Amino acid sequence: MSSCEMQRAAVALGADRVTVAYPQGLAAWFDALVEPDTGDADVTRWVRIDVDEPESYRVTASTGRWATGLDLGDALAAFWDSVTFQLIDRLADAIALHAAAVRRGNDLVLLPGPSGAGKTRLALWYQAQGFALATDEVVTVSLGPDPADANGLESAALRRPLFLKGPEDAGALLGGNGLATLRSSLGTMGWIAGAGQKLSRPIGPGMIVFPRYLAGTPFVATPLTPAQAGLGLLEHCVNVRNLPRGGLALASALARRVPALALSYGETGQLTGTLDVLTRQVLAAAPGQDDFAALCAAFTARAASRAAPAVTGPFSATAAPTRPSRSSVPAPTVARFARRLTVGMATYDDYDGVFFTIQSIRTHHPELAGALEFVVIDNHPGGPCSQPLKALEKWIDGYRYVPRGDRSGTAVRDAVFAEASSELVLCVDSHVLIVSGALSRLIDYLEAAPGTRDLIQGPLLYDDLRTVATHFEPRWQGGMYGVWASDARGLDSCAPPFDIPMQGLGLFACRRAAWPGFNHRFRGFGGEEGYIHEKVRRLGGRTLCLPFLRWVHRFARPLGLPYPNCWEDRIRNYLIGFTELGLDTAAMEAHFAELLGAEAASRIVAATRLELAF
């Protein structure tokens, strides 16, 4: 029998700790999940793993349970089962849920469910969307010390290896996430570097998803009433007998305060563009019950519309097509309109936005009739909005339809400048309103400065139509460089223009010849603000706020985004833009490492650097 030097440590769940001991030679399987033994762990609760012989392990615990002759996978599985049991066995001041959990900022998304429901699979999918993995096994929820803090709830997540019980794709699913994996009799365990990071302060649950994964089933998100959610929580409560009233009060408190849904799905591809968007909206907006139910219905409908019709079989009377049909791409408008100003916008399936933006300009800026060209870049040609967008050319003077699907994302706005027939160009998002008189004054301002290389913007009006944001503060927040801010010089619409560091690009104007353009490698969304402003300045222009140029932007997307918007594109664009400009990327990389986890962020950065090297 070989002897191994033993390492002593502790595993924590909230304020509770269990003492653990393991051979030094196995440290790699434990170090990221345990805490140093500071002597305050309960020594009456312990679990240890010993090496009996090479490749044969023994697990013993203070409960009196033991198992010998185990291979490493089974030994680690038994070890963690025992640790988990001891942490929750006497837990009486919090409800312990058999649940996975993922974190985004200060919010936890709880994924309660029985074994085999797909909790780990769903948690790994969330991780791929930029959420931090907290646990795939146990979450505790208690009433926080400050009822006024967030929703008055505190959570703790048990850090331990992931465990996938379905053998058919477990290795691929876990291995595809860059994990170390180990097989046991009960399934595959995976270790994610940085997963289950200890929270520096307690955070509260922001959403509950009860998953049910069954291959081949459609995506259905069913909102739960608080009482239904409370039932689900109690069904997955693992310390019921310790809790007053069977945990009824705690489960009810949690269910009252946190929106919950039951999720059925058949493959993770159904979740992108549906559950990720729904989750982000719920965490950002904390919707009421009716709004939450509407969101669930909308995303379920969206998933259904994206699903390909099933082929009914060789003997059916009619065979359904296996792919959704697409419209043909309309021809671009031939006519061009060199006018005093081209108003251009790129759109992806936002017919309503285009219609109301343009018609609002025509209605509320009647003095400019005949003076404007409207250029609409259809970034999803052949999509559901293409024909209606094309049809507007019959009704709107100066309107041009331009299909451009070759380049997706924010940088397609270069096409507005490439297609504009006028010297002066105003580029807007396809869901922007502009205050009356502002466009006339803009044209006058630019015509009075021929040859200017300036980038012209204006204050964003909030939905109250009083509060303004004149610029972006150049700092990182929430995965974005730039935070809305207000300069007092912009509060008076008659005040003179002033320099700003950057601003949201929902509305900006530039001479067509002075437009510097986005980096041709940009893809998807994110990374454009700040980058384009710096480029303008380096080319001799100023970045200005014109206080009279006020605009309103529709931000809410109750039905979600019709296009993908992912962290990979955003980080990639920032890195490309900063590299082009020779700017230091350290702060950007540190921000995303904190937001997404060091491994997830560094993986994207490394892939982008490799791409830039060629």
Added chain:
Amino acid sequence: MIAGADRLLAPAPGVEVEVIEGECLAYHPRHARAVYLNASAALIWGLCDGARSVRDICRMIQDGYPDVPATLPDDVAVALAQLEEHGLLVVV
């Protein structure tokens, strides 16, 4: 009228209840089981106070909700049977 219309039913001893927006979560400690009652079931359960018969309960619901369907007595009987089955009600 349904059979057992004169029975008196009351909440089982020890059952814990949380009323959440018109619905109920009930927990039976002996069975260590939680039960969800939708708004209709919660209303019926709440009317079972040991002094009202099944007939009384049906009449009270009809008085309060004149548009209830004619199947109300059968619906109430089904609900009461389920509540008894889950151990939430006992016959007085």
